[in-house]
Amino acid sequence: MFQYFPQIYTTYRLKHPGSLSINMMLLQTPGGFVWSLSLFLQPGSKWSSWLPYISAAFLQLILLSMCLFYTWNTDTSGSEAEAISDIERANLETGENQERQPLLA
Known part of the structure; x- marks a missing residue:
């Protein structure tokens, strides 16, 4: 359940x-509630x-709602490459570029 917080x-x-994947979450979220x-x-x-399962389903519902909200209310006139570039830039600004750091020092 804690995996959804980050x-x-x-x-x-x-x-x-x-x-x-919004489509995956559209299928998985109701499944969490049914389970x-x-x-x-x-x-x-x-x-x-x-x-724990109902808590995880609610957290996934929050995440799905956020994704749908941002998808519907975000300017989509830019290309996907620009969106990826914006995400990469935001990650670099916050120091969250962990993918390029070695696992062992």
Whole structure:
């Protein structure tokens, strides 16, 4: 469930979905809620079995909502290459260029 916090933060900061697949999230988000419901409805189910899944589904719903909002409300007159360039520039400005750093020092 905690895996969504950095992605939500990055998407909010960039105001762009980046390389996230909205189509995948449109399928996966309802699936998270259905899975949580199926765990909740199991006989003898305890909160510890379904709460992490429902929490993750809500976080994914937040991420999906942000991606849809930014996709619909962002100026799309520029090309995809310009959008990628903007994302790379934002990453460099914040020092989040971890892809180019060696794993072992």
